[in-house]
Amino acid sequence: xxxxxxxxxxxxxxxxxxxxxxxxxxxxxxxxxxxxxxxxxxxxxxxxxxxxxxxxxxxxxxxxxxxxxxxxxxxxxxxxxxxxxxxxxxxxxxxxxxxxxxxxxxxxxxxxxxxxxxxxxxxxxxxxxxxxxxxxxxxxxxxxxxxxxxxxxxxxxxxxxxxxxxxxxxxxxxxxxxxxxxxxxxxxxxxxxxxxxxxxxxxxxxxxxxxxxxxxxxxxxxxxxxxxxxxxxxxxxxxxxxxxxxxxxxxxxxxxxxxxxxxxxxxxxxxxxxxxxxxxxxxxxxxxxxxxxxxxxxxxxxxxxxxxxxxxxxxxxxxxxxxxxxxxxxxxx
Amino acid sequence: xxxxxxxxxxxxxxxxxxxxxxxxxxxxxxxxxxxxxxxxxxxxxxxxxxxxxxxxxxxxxxxxxxxxxxxxxxxxxxxxxxxxxxxxxxxxxxxxxxxxxxxxxxxxxxxxxxxxxxxxxxxxxxxxxxxxxxxxxxxxxxxxxxxxxxxxxxxxxxxxxxxxxxxxxxxxxxxxxxxxxxxxxxxxxxxxxxxxxxxxxxxxxxxxxxxxxxxxxxxxxxxxxxxxxxxxxxxxxxxxxxxxxxxxxxxxxxxxxxxxxxxxxxxxxxxxxxxxxxxxxxxxxxxxxxxxxxxxxxxxxxxxxxxxxxxxxxxxxxxxxxxxxxxxxxxxxxxxxxxxxxxxxxxxxxxxxxxxxxxxxxxxxxxxxxxxxxxxxxxxxxxxxxxxxxxxxxxxxxxxxxxxxxxxxxxxxxxxxxxxxxxxxxxxxxxxxxxxxxxxxxxxxxxxxxxxxxxxxxxxxxxxxxxxxxxxxxxxxxxxxxxxxxxxxxxxxxxxxxxxxxxxxxxxxxxxxxxxxxxxxxxxxxxxxxxxxxxxxxxxxxxxxxxxxxxxx
Numbered sequence: 001x002x003x004x005x006x007x008x009x010x011x012x013x014x015x016x017x018x019x020x021x022x023x024x025x026x027x028x029x030x031x032x033x034x035x036x037x038x039x040x041x042x043x044x045x046x047x048x049x050x051x052x053x054x055x056x057x058x059x060x061x062x063x064x065x066x067x068x069x070x071x072x073x074x075x076x077x078x079x080x081x082x083x084x085x086x087x088x089x090x091x092x093x094x095x096x097x098x099x100x101x102x103x104x105x106x107x108x109x110x111x112x113x114x115x116x117x118x119x120x121x122x123x124x125x126x127x128x129x130x131x132x133x134x135x136x137x138x139x140x141x142x143x144x145x146x147x148x149x150x151x152x153x154x155x156x157x158x159x160x161x162x163x164x165x166x167x168x169x170x171x172x173x174x175x176x177x178x179x180x181x182x183x184x185x186x187x188x189x190x191x192x193x194x195x196x197x198x199x200x201x202x203x204x205x206x207x208x209x210x211x212x213x214x215x216x217x218x219x220x221x222x223x224x225x226x227x228x229x230x231x232x233x234x235x236x237x238x239x240x241x242x243x244x245x246x247x248x249x250x251x252x253x254x255x256x257x258x259x260x261x262x263x264x265x266x267x268x269x270x271x272x273x274x275x276x277x278x279x280x281x282x283x284x285x286x287x288x289x290x291x292x293x294x295x296x297x298x299x300x301x302x303x304x305x306x307x308x309x310x311x312x313x314x315x316x317x318x319x320x321x322x323x324x325x326x327x328x329x330x331x332x333x
Numbered sequence: 334x335x336x337x338x339x340x341x342x343x344x345x346x347x348x349x350x351x352x353x354x355x356x357x358x359x360x361x362x363x364x365x366x367x368x369x370x371x372x373x374x375x376x377x378x379x380x381x382x383x384x385x386x387x388x389x390x391x392x393x394x395x396x397x398x399x400x401x402x403x404x405x406x407x408x409x410x411x412x413x414x415x416x417x418x419x420x421x422x423x424x425x426x427x428x429x430x431x432x433x434x435x436x437x438x439x440x441x442x443x444x445x446x447x448x449x450x451x452x453x454x455x456x457x458x459x460x461x462x463x464x465x466x467x468x469x470x471x472x473x474x475x476x477x478x479x480x481x482x483x484x485x486x487x488x489x490x491x492x493x494x495x496x497x498x499x500x501x502x503x504x505x506x507x508x509x510x511x512x513x514x515x516x517x518x519x520x521x522x523x524x525x526x527x528x529x530x531x532x533x534x535x536x537x538x539x540x541x542x543x544x545x546x547x548x549x550x551x552x553x554x555x556x557x558x559x560x561x562x563x564x565x566x567x568x569x570x571x572x573x574x575x576x577x578x579x580x581x582x583x584x585x586x587x588x589x590x591x592x593x594x595x596x597x598x599x600x601x602x603x604x605x606x607x608x609x610x611x612x613x614x615x616x617x618x619x620x621x622x623x624x625x626x627x628x629x630x631x632x633x634x635x636x637x638x639x640x641x642x643x644x645x646x647x648x649x650x651x652x653x654x655x656x657x658x659x660x661x662x663x664x665x666x667x668x669x670x671x672x673x674x675x676x677x678x679x680x681x682x683x684x685x686x687x688x689x690x691x692x693x694x695x696x697x698x699x700x701x702x703x704x705x706x707x708x709x710x711x712x713x714x715x716x717x718x719x720x721x722x723x724x725x726x727x728x729x730x731x732x733x734x735x736x737x738x739x740x741x742x743x744x745x746x747x748x749x750x751x752x753x754x755x756x757x758x759x760x761x762x763x764x765x766x767x768x769x770x771x772x773x774x775x776x777x778x779x780x781x782x783x784x785x786x787x788x789x790x791x792x793x794x795x796x797x798x799x800x801x802x803x804x805x806x807x808x809x810x811x812x813x814x815x816x817x818x819x820x821x822x823x824x825x826x827x828x829x830x831x832x833x834x835x836x837x838x839x840x841x842x843x844x845x846x847x848x849x850x851x852x853x854x855x856x857x858x859x860x861x862x863x864x865x866x867x868x869x870x871x872x873x874x875x876x877x878x879x880x881x882x883x884x885x886x
Contacts, residue, residue, distance in 0.1 A: 113626035114768065205632075207768045221769050248663045252614055252637055256660070264663060283673045284658065285638065 001026050003305055004088060004098035006078045006243060008032025009041070010294035011272030011301070012104035013060050018302025020068045026306070028070045031090070033077040036128050037062050042291050044131050045159040048138075057128070078243045083265040088243075100267050100305040103255060104298065105241060107273035107289060109152070109234035118209040121216055122233050125156060137230065142166055145218055145226060147206045147233040154178045154189065156232060161196050168226055169193065170201045201226075206233055239274040239287065252276050254287050259311040261301045269305055271297035279314045286314070345744040352837075353741045357880055360855050361797045363410035363427060364880070368718035371395040372879060373410060373427055374798040376434055380791040381750065385438025385784075392434055393442060397467040397510060398460060398717060400439070400502040401489055403432025404779065407590075407621050407712045415795050415856070416756075423760040425794045426782075433787035439505065441512055449473035451731050454536040456523050459487025460713045461704020462542035463510055464720030465727070470513040472728055477536070478515060481522040487544050489713065491569045494594050495775040496601065533699060538727045542703040542720060545688035545710040555644025560651030564591040564685025571598050580681040583607045584654050586641050587685035588618040590712075593625070595683045596633040601774045607632070608677065610639040612659055612667055627778060631771055636677075640669060641684075645676055653678045701727055735885040742879040749799050749860045749875060751792075753819045756859055761790040796860045800876050801853040807872035808851055814864035814873065815851075822857040823864060826850045 003019055005012045008030050016028045032038070038059045046052045065072050080089040087097050109126055111119055123137075124130040144160050146153055147170040160167050169176065175190040194200055205221040209231055217227045239254035250256040250264040254276035261269050272294040279286035288297075300310050358365045363373040372391050379388035392399050408428045411417070417424030453469050455462045458480035466476045484490050486503040511517060523529060523543075532539050548563035555561070560580075564587060570576040583599040585592050588611035596607045609628070611618060614637045618625070629635075638659045645653035658673035688710045696702050703723035704716040725737060764780045771778065782790065803814075815823050826839035827847040839852050853864070853873070865873045 113630045117762070205768075223769055250661055250663065252661075278658070278660070278670060278673070280672065283675045 001306075002097065002099045003028045003102070004096060004100075005030045005102045005104060006088065007102075007104035007106055007272070007274075008034070008038050008072060008074070009104060009106045009272060010038070010059070010291055011106070011298035012102065013038045013065075014295050014298030015102050015104065015271060015302035015305070016070045017060075017068060018299045019306060020070055022303065022306055024069070029073065029096070030070060031073045031076050031078055031088075033075070034127055034129065035075045037065070037072075037074075039128055040291070041127075044128065045155045047128075048131050048135060049159050049162055080246050081243055081249075081268070083247055083249070083268060086267065098267075100269065102301050102305060103241070103244065103263070103268065103270040103274060104272045104294075104301070105239070105243065105274045106294075107237050107254075107287070108240040109148070109237045111233070112235035114205070114207055115209075115233055115235060121209040121211055121231060123230050125152070125232050138163065141229045143228040143230075144168070145170065145206075145216075145228040145231050145233075147171075147231075148235065149173075149178060150234075150237055151178050152237070153232075154193075157193055157198055158196075161193075161198060167197075168199045168201065168228065170204055170206055170220065170226075172203065172205055174202055176200055176202075206231075237289065239276070241274055252285055256285070259314075260304050260309060261297060261312055262304070269301045271301040277312070277314065281314065288314075345742060348741045348743055349738065350741075353743065353878065354739050354880075356800060357741065357798075357878055360800065361878070362413040362415060363425075363797070366409045366413045367395075368409070368715050369395050369721060370880060371410075371431075372798075374794060374796050375879060377425070377427070377430055377791045377794040378750075378796055378798075380430055380434060380787055381794070383784075383788065385434055385436075386440050387438070388430075388434035389438035389440065390442075392431055393509070396431070396714075396717065397464050398489075398506045398713070399431060399435040400506045401460070401498060402714060402717070403428060403435050404498050404502065405489075405493055406431075406714050409714070415797060416793060422756075426760055426763070426790050429761070429763055429782050430787055430790055433782045433784070436781050437784060437787075439509075442509055444471055444513060446471060446514065447473050448475065449732070451475070451537045452477070452535075453538045453540065453727060453731075454479065454532050455540045455542055456529075456532075457481075457487060457542035457544055457704070457706065458485035458507070458517055458519075459542060459544045459704060459716065460489060461544070461706070461716040461720035461723070462487070462540065463507065464717040465540050465542065465703055465724040466515045467510045467513060468721055468724035469727060470510070470515045472732075474728075474731075476515045478517045479521040479523060480517060480519045481543075483519055485517045485519060488546075491572055492565060492591070492594075494568065494572060494598050496597065496771075496778050497594070499775070499777050529700065536699075537731055538699045538701060540701045540703050540723055540727060541706055542723075543691060543706045544716075545690050545705040547689050547691050548684070549687040549689055551641075551684060551686065553641060553643050555646050555651070558644055558646040558651050559649050560679075560681045561644055562681070562683045564595050564683055565688055567595055567683050567685075568598060571602065576602065578602075578681070580604045581606070582679045583681045583683065584677055584679040585609045585683045585685060586654075587611065587687075588613065588620070589685065589687065589710075590620055590624070591688075592683075592685035593620050593628050595685050596628055597631060598774075599681070599683070600631055600633065601772055604681070606634070608634045608636060608679070610636045610641070610654075610656065610677070612638065612640045613661060613665060614638060617665060630768065638667070640667070641682075642674060644682060651680055651682055654682050699730065701730075737882050738885050740881050740883055742877075742881060743800075744877045744879075746799070746875050746877055748862045748865065749796055751796055751860045751862065753859065753861045753863070755792040756819075758789055758793050760793065761786045795858075797855075798878050799860045800855060800878055801858055801860070801864070802874050802876070803851050803853060804872040804874065805850045807870055809870055809872075810848065810851065811869060813867040813869060817863040817867045819861055819863060820857055820859060822854050822859070824852055824854055826852055 016030050019026050039057045040059050043057050047057050077091050078088045079091050087095050089095050143166045145168045208219045210217045215227050216231050254274050255270040257270050257275045263270050273289050276285045276287050300312050303310050376388040376391040406428050410427050411424040414424030452475045455478045458478045466478050470476050485507045489503045548565050583604040585595045596609050599607050639656040642657050643655045653676045655676050657669045659667040661667050690706045701723050704719050766778050825848045827842040827849050828840040830838045
C-alpha cells in the first residue's frame with residue numbers, strides 16, 4: 001500500500017508517523033515544499049527574537065524520519081492531482097501513483113486585490129525561510145508597519161516591540177481584537193498593545209505602497225501617509241489548495257471533508273489548516289486553524305488511511321487559535 | 334487596409350473550404366469564443382499600428398456597441414487567449430484594447446445604404462434590439478425602435494451602474510446606430526399582445542427584444558417588509574437617483590452581475606457593511622473574476638453556500654435575514670444542512686436572483702424574438718449576438734436570400750510586425766479611480782488605457798490570424814528554421830493524416846531517417862517570422878485569415 005502525503009507540516013508528518021507506527025510495511029512518501037525538516041511554525045517569532053535557536057524549532061529531525069522509514073521529499077510540490085488514475089503530478093512533471101492520498105498543505109496568508117500589486121514591497125512573514133531573511137534585515141530596521149487581523153499579527157507586534165522597533169499597526173475595525181471575539185482577553189488587547197508603545201491607526205486600510213529611496217511610504221484609504229523601513233501586511237489567512245484546482249473535489253475556502261476526514265474523492269483524505277468541516281455548534285463551515293488541531297487531524301487521517309473509521313470530534317471551543325500556544329507567549333502574560 | 338502597413342497584402346484569395354473555416358476556429362481562439370466572432374486580432378493589429386480609427390471600424394463591423402462592450406463585456410475571449418496558457422503569462426487584455434479603440438478612434442460609420450422600402454419595428458432598445466436595428470438599417474430597411482423608458486439602451490442604461498458604464502458611452506454607441514437612419518421612439522410601452530398584433534400589420538416585420546426586466550421572485554416569509562428590494566428594481570431606482578434610503582448593514586443575495594452591482598452600489602449609497610451571500614461557491618458565480626476583485630477591493634464581504642429562508646422583522650422593518658447552510662455535490666447541486674439556520678443582521682436585504690421575460694409570445698409569421706426576451710437573462714455580448722442572428726432571419730424572411738455562408742479572405746504577407754521580445758511585455762493593468770474616491774456614486778472606476786499603454790498591450794497579441802506554412806515540395810530540410818525558432822513551434826513529422834473532420838494531423842518524430850515533412854505548429858507559433866527570414870529557399874509563407882459572412886445567392 002502506497003501512502004502519499006502532500007505537505008510536511010504538523011498534520012502531514014503526524015499522519016506519516018501514525019501510519020508507520022501501525023503498519024511498518026506501509027510505503028509512506030511525504031512531499032514538502034519547504035527545504036527544511038518539519039518545524040514548529042508557532043515558535044517562529046521566538047526564533048526571530050533569538051529566545052530559541054534553530055535546533056529547538058525543528059519538530060521532527062531528519063534522523064527520526066529516516067529511522068521510521070518515511071520517505072521525505074523536500075523542496076518539491078504537487079501541481080496536480082488525478083483522482084481517476086490515482087496519481088499526483090509534481091512540479092517537475094514527475095507522476096507518482098498512490099493508493100491513499102492525504103492532502104495536508106496547510107494555509108497561507110494572502111493579499112487581496114488592492115495590495116497584490118505591491119507584493120514585492122511587503123515582507124513575507126510565514127515560513128522559516130522568511131524569518132531567516134528577516135533576521136538578516138533586522139539591524140537596519142527602525143520603523144515597521146503592520147497591517148492585518150488575526151493572532152499572527154499580535155505575535156508579530158509583540159516580537160517587534162520586544163526587539164525595540166517602532167511599530168505602527170493599521171486595522172480596519174474600531175479596536176484591535178485579533179479576531180479573539182470569544183476569548184477571555186477580548187477587549188483588553190487594544191489597550192495592552194497601545195501601552196507597549198505601538199501606534200494604532202483604526203478604521204483604515206492600506207491601499208498603496210511606494211518605495212522611496214530605502215524606505216517605504218504607504219497610503220491609507222483615509223489618505224494618511226506613513227513611512228517605514230519595512231511593511232508587514234496580509235488580508236487573510238486561508239487554505240493553500242492550488243493543487244486540487246483541476247479536480248472536482250468539493251471545496252469552499254478549504255477542502256470539504258466528512259468526520260472521517262475523507263474528501264469527496266475516493267481514497268483522498270485531507271487534514272489540518274487546509275480542510276473545512278461543518279460544525280453544528282457554530283452552524284458554519286469551520287477551519288480549525290492551528291497546531292494542536294493539525295496534530296489531532298493528522299493522527300486521525302493516518303489511522304483512517306489504514307482502514308480504521310475514527311471520527312474527528314469537532315470541539316466546543318471556537319477560539320481562533322492560529323498559532324497554537326502563542327497565547328502563552330512569555331512576553332506579555 | 335491602412336493598418337496592415339507592416340504586413341502589406343501581396344495577394345488575396347477567397348476560400349469557402351471547410352478546412353480553412355475550421356482553421357479559424359482552432360487557431361484564433363479568442364474570435365472563436367466570442368458569441369459574435371469579432372475579428373479581435375484584426376483590430377489589435379490596427380492598434381499596434383497606431384491606427385485607432387481602423388481598429389474601431391474593424392471592431393464595429395461585428396460588435397456594434399464597442400464603447401459599451403469595451404467596458405462591460407464578460408470577456409469569454411480572454412480565458413482562451415493563447416498568451417494565458419500554462420507558462421506563457423497572462424492573456425492579452427482584449428477588452429481594455431477594444432475600449433481604447435473606441436476611446437481614441439470612434440468615428441461615424443460611412444456606409445452606402447440603399448433603401449429597400451421595407452419596414453421593421455423593434456421593441457426594446459437594449460443590446461439585442463440595437464444590434465438588430467444596426468444590421469437591418471445597413472441592409473436598407475427602415476427601422477423603428479420602440480423603447481419603454483425615457484432613454485435608449487435598456488439594461489445598459491438602466492440596469493448597469495454608471496460607475497461601470499457611464500451614460501454618455503451608451504449614448505455615443507446609440508448615436509452611431511441612429512446615424513444610419515434608425516428611428517428610436519422612447520417612452521413607448523408595448524404591453525399588450527393586441528398592440529403587437531397591430532404593429533404586425535403596420536410593419537413588414539416585428540422583432541421583440543424586450544429583455545428580461547421582471548425580477549424572479551421568492552415567496553419566503555417577510556418579503557413584504559420595509560427594507561427588502563429586488564435587485565434590478567434597486568439598481569434601476571439607484572441609477573435614476575430615485576432611491577433615497579438610509580442603509581447601514583446590507584445583505585445582497587445572488588451570484589450574478591446584478592448582485593455584484595448591487596453590492597457596489599450599496600457601498601456608494603452609504604452602506605457601512607455589505608455582505609454578498611450566494612448559495613453555491615465562488616467558482617460557481619456567474620461573474621467575471623475582475624468584477625469579483627473590484628468588489629473585494631472596495632470592501633464587500635462574501636459568504637458562500639448559504640440559502641435565505643426568511644426575513645427577520647421588527648414592526649414591519651427588516652432587522653436581519655435568516656439563512657441555512659448548504660452542502661454542495663460534484664454536480665453542483667446543493668442540499669441544505671438541517672439545523673444550520675442562523676440570522677445575519679441587516680437593515681436592507683436585496684434579492685438579485687435573476688430576471689425573466691415579461692411575456693411568453695411565440696414567433697409567428699412576421700414576428701421574431703431576440704435577445705434575453707427569447708433566451709432568458711444572459712450577457713450583453715450574447716444578447717448582441719442574438720440580435721444579429723435574428724436580424725439575419727428577418728432579412729432572409731423579407732428579401733428571399735437563400736441564407737448565409739462563411740467565406741475566408743486569405744491574403745499573403747511578407748511579415749507580421751511581431752518580435753520575440755513582445756512576448757515578455759507584462760499584461761498592462763487598467764488605470765482605476767483611487768479607492769478613496771470610489772464612493773462618489775457615478776464616477777467611473779476603470780478610467781481606460783492611455784495610448785502608450787494600449788500600444789504596449791497590443792504588442793503582446795500573438796496575432797493568431799496569421800497562418801505559417803511550409804511548402805514541403807520546396808523545403809530542402811536544411812533546418813535553418815529550427816535553429817532560429819524561439820519556442821518549440823516547428824516540428825518534424827513522419828506522416829500526415831487527414832482526420833474524419835478534415836483536419837490535418839502530423840505524426841511527430843525525432844528520428845532523421847523518418848522525416849517526411851517539416852511543419853509549423855500554429856498553436857505554438859508566436860508569429861515572429863524568424864523562420865521566414867532564415868529560410869534559404871523561401872518556402873515558408875505567411876497568410877492572414879479573415880472571416881466574413883455573406884448572403885447566399
